[in-house]
Amino acid sequence: MKIIQLTDTHLMAPGVLAYGMNPETQLRAAIQDIMARHADADLLVMTGDLCNHGDPEAYALLQDILSPVPCPVRLLLGNHDDRPNFIAAFPDHPRDENGFIQGFQDTDFGRLIFLDTHAAGVVGGVFGPDRMAFLDHALNTAGALPPTIFVHHPPVADGLRHFRDIGLHDEGRMVARLAAHPAGIRHIVFGHIHIPLAGTSPEGIAFSSGQACSHRFVADIDAATPDWASGNPTYRVIMVDTLGFRAFSAEIGQDVLARSQLCVGP
Ligand SMILES: [Fe+2]
Numbered sequence: 001m002k003i004i005q006l007t008d009t010h011l012m013a014p015g016v017l018a019y020g021m022n023p024e025t026q027l028r029a030a031i032q033d034i035m036a037r038h039a040d041a042d043l044l045v046m047t048g049d050l051c052n053h054g055d056p057e058a059y060a061l062l063q064d065i066l067s068p069v070p071c072p073v074r075l076l077l078g079n080h081d082d083r084p085n086f087i088a089a090f091p092d093h094p095r096d097e098n099g100f101i102q103g104f105q106d107t108d109f110g111r112l113i114f115l116d117t118h119a120a121g122v123v124g125g126v127f128g129p130d131r132m133a134f135l136d137h138a139l140n141t142a143g144a145l146p147p148t149i150f151v152h153h154p155p156v157a158d159g160l161r162h163f164r165d166i167g168l169h170d171e172g173r174m175v176a177r178l179a180a181h182p183a184g185i186r187h188i189v190f191g192h193i194h195i196p197l198a199g200t201s202p203e204g205i206a207f208s209s210g211q212a213c214s215h216r217f218v219a220d221i222d223a224a225t226p227d228w229a230s231g232n233p234t235y236r237v238i239m240v241d242t243l244g245f246r247a248f249s250a251e252i253g254q255d256v257l258a259r260s261q262l263c264v265g266p
Helices: 023-037 056-066 083-089 129-140 173-179
Strands: 002-006 043-047 073-076 103-107 110-114 148-150 187-190 197-200 206-209 234-241 244-251
Touching: 002 023, 023 056, 023 234, 043 187, 056 083, 073 110, 110 129, 129 173, 187 244
Parallel strands: 002 043, 043 073, 110 148, 148 187, 187 206
Antiparallel strands: 002 234, 103 110, 197 206, 234 244
């Protein structure tokens, strides 16, 4: 199964820049590249901060940009999003019984679970008992294969000073629940931190984030106020199959130097 992950696209109203970058042109370039190189993708997942201010104009722009995508699209909310405006723009997008943008999808390689950690006015993430009940249900009915989790806020400690106080405000409940799942967890996929990160939690759960498609940070781990940086549009190609889980980072606009030679071993 091939899943494309886009994260932290931070769309603005048409023509409006974010940190001097144009998130619309970044995302349009990414979608064009995805459609050209990965027409066989089974799913496109956007792991939150879809829009920078959560305004209707930006969600309308997102609708327009995504309209040619041939595969199913799963959208997650981040702290910058706005749930009512999102639902107004995407009324048919799956929601749980409490109205959170949560759901799951069963595949031959385990269940994919999509979680909603957005709370209006909170920069960090929120995952209270009502949302946890959904996760409980999703895990309890997931079957024997390890599920893969998609969520905006990292439910694990990322160790980045800038994000120290704006992570998932749940005292570790989500990751503890995941760690208790008998089948294990294949991987936690998240966004929020705007830089690529791969790691393993103390419980032994593998996790990783994608690079933001729009503005991103210089990877200064200990800086409280790291610099924002520009860069090429990026996305990840995630393979979930008989080999397990792999996430490949893709960058658009690289300078091609030469065609490589065939390597035949040993
Ligand atoms: Fe973001």
